[in-house]
Amino acid sequence: xxxxxxxxxxxxxxxxxxxxxxxxxxxxxxxxxxxxxxxxxxxxxxxxxxxxxxxxxxxxxxxxxxxxxxxxxxxxxxxxxxxxxxxxxxxxxxxxxxxxxxxxxxxxxx
Amino acid sequence: xxxxxxxxxxxxxxxxxxxxxxxxxxxxxxxxxxxxxxxxxxxxxxxxxxxxxxxxxxxxxxxxxxxxxxxxxxxxxxxxxxxxxxxxxxxxxxxxxxxxxxxxxxxxxx
DNA sequence: CAACTATATGTCAGAACTGACATGGGGTCA
DNA sequence: TGACCCCATGTCAGTTCTGACATATAGTTG
Numbered sequence: 001x002x003x004x005x006x007x008x009x010x011x012x013x014x015x016x017x018x019x020x021x022x023x024x025x026x027x028x029x030x031x032x033x034x035x036x037x038x039x040x041x042x043x044x045x046x047x048x049x050x051x052x053x054x055x056x057x058x059x060x061x062x063x064x065x066x067x068x069x070x071x072x073x074x075x076x077x078x079x080x081x082x083x084x085x086x087x088x089x090x091x092x093x094x095x096x097x098x099x100x101x102x103x104x105x106x107x108x109x110x
Numbered sequence: 111x112x113x114x115x116x117x118x119x120x121x122x123x124x125x126x127x128x129x130x131x132x133x134x135x136x137x138x139x140x141x142x143x144x145x146x147x148x149x150x151x152x153x154x155x156x157x158x159x160x161x162x163x164x165x166x167x168x169x170x171x172x173x174x175x176x177x178x179x180x181x182x183x184x185x186x187x188x189x190x191x192x193x194x195x196x197x198x199x200x201x202x203x204x205x206x207x208x209x210x211x212x213x214x215x216x217x218x219x220x
Numbered sequence: 221c222a223a224c225t226a227t228a229t230g231t232c233a234g235a236a237c238t239g240a241c242a243t244g245g246g247g248t249c250a
Numbered sequence: 251t252g253a254c255c256c257c258a259t260g261t262c263a264g265t266t267c268t269g270a271c272a273t274a275t276a277g278t279t280g
Contacts, residue, residue, distance in 0.1 A: 028198050035194065035204045053256060064239050069258055079237060079267095080191045084145065088138050094145045098208035163226060174269050179228050189237095189267060 035101055039083040040074040042100035046090045047072075061089050145211055149193040150184040152210035156200045157182075171199050 047057050047068075054068040061068075063086075071078045071086060087097055157167050157178075164178040171178075173196075181188045181196060197207055 031198050031202075031204055032195060035198075035207065038204065054258095055256080058239090062239085064241085065257075066241080066259075067239065069256095073258070075259090077237070079189060080194055081189045081267095082238080084190050085142060088141050088145075094141055094148065094211050097145065098211040101204050101208040101211075164228095165226080168269090172269085174271085175227075176229075176271080177269065179226095183228075185229090187267065191237095192268080 036080060036083070037074050038101050038103060039080065039087065039097070040072055042092075042097075042103070043083060043086055044072045046087060046092060050090060052090075057086075057090070061086055146190060146193070147184050148211050148213060149190065149197065149207075150182055152202075152207075152213070153193060153196055154182045156197060156202060160200060162200075167196070167200070171196055 047054070052060075054065045054072075057063075058065045058068050063082075067078070067082075068086075071083055084097060087100070092100075157164070162170075164175045164182075167173075168175045168178050173192075177188070177192075178196075181193055194207060197210070202210075
């Protein structure tokens with residue numbers, strides 16, 4: 001939904017910690033984006049910790065390398081559903097997922 | 111995916127606290143179901159606390175009463191995505207959602 | 221009783237997502 | 251250099267989800 005916002009968002013590529021409203025996102029949109037990004041980051045963390053390549057993870061998930069890449073990139077074409085399923089497939093529990101969501105994003109050092 | 115399991119699951123209608131494996135779900139499937147149910151329950155809680163009817167919430171979400179009902183019923187046709195978006199639309203933050211996920215399900219009193 | 225409100229459930233066309241494929245770029249190694 | 255990896259990005263046909271609608275059940279009120 002709302003491809004305009006998505007495109008804008010994507011185009012900008014975050015930098016600073018807070019995802020919010022430097023792009024005119026409403027608080028709700030921002031919350032959703034934040035949540036998605038938290039899951040994206042978490043996915044990469046889990047995968048690399050496991051020493052898996054995107055190809056290997058894709059095989060395990062019966063998905064494809066390109067989709068894994070999109071997930072980790074926070075691409076708007078991936079659903080929260082898929083992110084969650086992927087994390088679970090790597091052994092994450094609902095508790096782990098909850099933690100990933102609240103994990104504060106460290107601001108980039110300058 | 112896996113409509114067989116879904117159907118079985120739906121047919122049974124939970125009773126006890128733990129969603130798990132009295133139906134032969136793998137640990138991963140169970141984790142996912144558990145998470146979905148946690149969000150479903152949370153949705154109803156948030157809605158009723160706000161004193162909203164399903165119709166009112168549907169209007170706000172640009173969805174429909176029937177879909178809200180399905181969400182709250184844990185219907186397999188609703189995605190985690192939609193659940194999350196709905197919660198956020200009612201003002202829930204990522205933190206609130208995380209909490210909903212970890213909230214232990216109280217076993218039904220006998 | 222009818223009328224009204226709130227919720228549940230089934231169906232389906234159209235919208236959104238997904239896996240697969242193609243391709244490009246950056247690294248490493250011999 | 252060529253031969254591998256690993257990852258990013260674009261595209262698209264097939265699958266899944268969604269809103270809308272119809273309809274049903276239950277509770278309330280007059």
